[in-house]
Amino acid sequence: MTSGRSPSINRRPIYIPPKNFADYLSYQQEYCLFLDIDGTLADFTMNPKDSVIPDSTLILLQKIQSHGIKIAVVTGRSLAEARQMLSPLILPIAATHGLEIAFDDSSDTNQTNVVSVDTMELAVIKQSIIQSCIPFDDFTVENKPYSVALHFRKNPALADEAYAIMAETLKTHNNWSLKSGKYVWEVVPKGVNKGTAILTLLEKMQSSESLCPIFMGDDITDEAGFVAVQGESKSLEDDSQLIKGMGIKVGCEPTHADYYVRNTHEVTVLLNSFLSFCQKHTAPVEATVRVRGRRVI
Numbered sequence: 001m002t003s004g005r006s007p008s009i010n011r012r013p014i015y016i017p018p019k020n021f022a023d024y025l026s027y028q029q030e031y032c033l034f035l036d037i038d039g040t041l042a043d044f045t046m047n048p049k050d051s052v053i054p055d056s057t058l059i060l061l062q063k064i065q066s067h068g069i070k071i072a073v074v075t076g077r078s079l080a081e082a083r084q085m086l087s088p089l090i091l092p093i094a095a096t097h098g099l100e101i102a103f104d105d106s107s108d109t110n111q112t113n114v115v116s117v118d119t120m121e122l123a124v125i126k127q128s129i130i131q132s133c134i135p136f137d138d139f140t141v142e143n144k145p146y147s148v149a150l151h152f153r154k155n156p157a158l159a160d161e162a163y164a165i166m167a168e169t170l171k172t173h174n175n176w177s178l179k180s181g182k183y184v185w186e187v188v189p190k191g192v193n194k195g196t197a198i199l200t201l202l203e204k205m206q207s208s209e210s211l212c213p214i215f216m217g218d219d220i221t222d223e224a225g226f227v228a229v230q231g232e233s234k235s236l237e238d239d240s241q242l243i244k245g246m247g248i249k250v251g252c253e254p255t256h257a258d259y260y261v262r263n264t265h266e267v268t269v270l271l272n273s274f275l276s277f278c279q280k281h282t283a284p285v286e287a288t289v290r291v292r293g294r295r296v297i
């Protein structure tokens with residue numbers, strides 16, 4: 001139940017040797033990147049508050065951006081936390097599994113919630129989960145503005161107890177659903193998923209040319225994103241226009257993604273290969289790239 005294996009996935013993704021990622025790309029195509037945070041840009045930590053995206057990765061993303069490549073982040077983190085983890089980079093973000101969407105700056109006018117959230121009801125749900133967790137020392141309850149996550153990474157043997165607590169709580173809250181992730185169960189409003197979030201961002205990011213989306217993610221919630229970018233769901237604006245992008249799973253678990261790499265280290269190697277591709281293809285649009293005040297190119 002909590003292993004992340006889905007019996008409906010029968011595909012065998014192709015391993016991309018990350019150093020050779022550029023070989024899988026075409027100079028005739030304009031690409032854009034959609035990136036998950038935890039397990040993709042950031043390594044796992046016991047406490048979610050301790051996770052960071054390494055400076056070297058932020059610098060790499062900024063260099064890629066400087067070649068005019070559009071990059072967006074698609075994450076289960078809240079918008080506020082995602083912004084903090086990405087700082088000083090400013091990117092379009094779909095946060096809380098696609099519930100909170102911010103296009104390209106930190107102003108509130110540029111931000112939308114795709115479904116409305118009953119925060120009073122969420123407070124009741126959080127309280128009920130906290131109460132149910134009292135007998136267990138090893139749970140971590142992550143209190144997010146529009147969702148609540150119950151983490152059992154400290155003690156994976158508590159997986160079934162965690163599920164039971166969340167499922168029991170949801171019995172009386174029909175507008176909420178349960179998402180499973182790596183050592184976590186999360187209550188989110190119904191109707192949000194990363195696939196729809198990516199299509200929403202993509203529509204906004206497209207100008208005249210049609211962009212080829214590449215999405216990288218490691219978790220079960222990322223599967224909807226793979227399906228969306230691989231053209232197994234349709235673009236929002238034009239029902240007849242199929243998207244033909246690349247889904248790249250981080251990790252070796254069963255997936256809908258067409259491709260995979262093994263871990264976060266390989267993600268950075270792959271992004272470096274993508275940067276080399278961009279360097280051959282386009283001139284940088286900005287002369288100076290800075291991360292945390294330091295000039296890097």
Ligand SMILES: O=P(O)(O)OC[C@H]1O[C@H](O[C@H]2O[C@H](CO)[C@@H](O)[C@H](O)[C@H]2O)[C@H](O)[C@@H](O)[C@@H]1O
Pocket residue numbers: 036037038039043044045046047048049051074075076077078142149151153181182183184186219221
């Ligand atoms: O969509 P993502 O960016 O991958 O976010 C998914 C969840 O990530 C975080 O939890 C995961 O990372 C934690 C820190 O490494 C780890 O302790 C936990 O076991 C993982 O499940 C985050 O805390 C959640 O809010 C996100 O939904």
